[in-house]
Amino acid sequence: MKAGVHLFILPCASQQVPAMGDRGTSNHSGMTDFILVGFRVHPELHLLLFLIFLLVYAIILLGNVGMMAIIVTDPRLNTPMYFFLGNLSFIDLFYSSVIAPKAMTNFWSESKSISFAGCVAQFFLFALFIVTEGFLLAAMAYDRFIAICNPLLYSVQMSTRLCAQLVAGCYVCGCFTSVLQTSMTFSLSFCASRAIDHFYCDARPLQRLSCSNLFIHKVISFSLSGIIILPTVTVIIVSYVYIASTVLKIRSTEGRKKAFSTCSSHLGVVGVLYGAVFFMYLTPDRFPELSKVASLCYSLVTPMLNPLIYSLRNKDVKEALRKLVEKKNALF
Incomplete structure (x- = not known):
């Protein structure tokens, strides 16, 4: 066998996959494949897990594609808030698509293999989108801060150019971080x-x-996680402290209710995402199975909940969805 060429042989009764953490003497940095162990459950539960993943992924596709379609087709939603929401749906759709299809395939695969190049691509894309989402949530918090605390200058301060620059900056930060993490x-x-x-x-x-x-x-890695999480969380916390202070001064009960409704949706999304990320990357690596559950929260649960939270609690989105359905029914 020529040097540098590695054959992948499926494990059988007489040949076992090396135990995780096995420190052999060989350097396999040039290997051509990995094996994704997945969830350590009884094989009979694989069908149930597959159906759960399939249902969640279907909701993600329907919800996020639907949200983007509504925002693009309704001129009334041509505002900074919905511009950010459209990008949030785009990010959620793609980073969940990096994870879910391969995970579902592995429930039925005996080898559960992923190529070295496929692993690199999955790692890079997921890191790109998840970091971009963190910065985007901070930009959305800043948008709500301007809208509620300085409404008279909102249209001037949150210009189309600034919104585009903020979103572009989120992607640049995500790409830079992803390149660094992947290469390391x-x-x-x-x-x-x-x-x-x-x-x-x-x-x-x-x-x-x-x-x-x-x-x-x-x-x-720890320092990089801190550099990503701390500034974005700080922007979100400071923004919402000012928002809460301003909202409490509103005399109108209806006005306070509307402001809190919009902000609580965003805070709910932030809480789920950052809580899971904090547990995953800023705590000791002692409980692999708990880490998998935490990963589910931000890789599949958050992308599923985002469009539901922002649509069910938003009158403008519900009205736009109603008109879109009526227009579609009229065509048929």
Whole structure:
């Protein structure tokens, strides 16, 4: 066999996949595939998990595509808030699509393999979209701060140009971070084990397979997570402190109710996403199964809830959806 060529042989009774964390002497950094272990449940439960993933992913597709269609087709929703919401739906749709189809396929696959290139691509795209969403949520908090605390200058301060720059900046930050995380993670030397104890390629499960000294890598990863999370959370918290102070001064009960309704939707999304991310990346890596549950929260649950939260609690979106359905019925 020529050097550098690795054959992937399916495990059988006489050949077992190396245990996770097995520190063999071989350097398998040039391997051609990994194995996604997924959830450690009884095989009979795979059908149930597949159906749950399928249902959640279907809701994600329907909800986010529907939200984008409503925002694009209704001229009344041509405002900064809905511009940000449209981008949020776009991001949710794509980063969940990076995870869900492969996870569902692996419920029925005996090998559960993913190519090295596929793992790199999945890691890069997921990191790109999840980091971009974090910065976008901070931009949305700033938008609500201007809208509620300085409404007379809202149209001037939140111009089309500024909104486009904010969204572009979110994507630039996401791309830069993703390139850095991906290059750091896949520059590691991997040991004999190819089994990733997760349902997608993520940093911590890949680190467990590494033979490299991870101290500097973990310090940089932790610092990078802090650089991403702390500024965005600070912007969100400060914005909502000012928002709460302003809303409490509103004399109209209806006005306070409307303002709190809009803000509570955004805070709910932020709470679920950042709570799961904080648990996943800023706590000790001691409970892999809990990490998988936390990953589900921000990889599938949040993209499913976002369009439901913003549509069910928003009169403008519900009215636009009603008109869109009526227009479609009129055509047929």
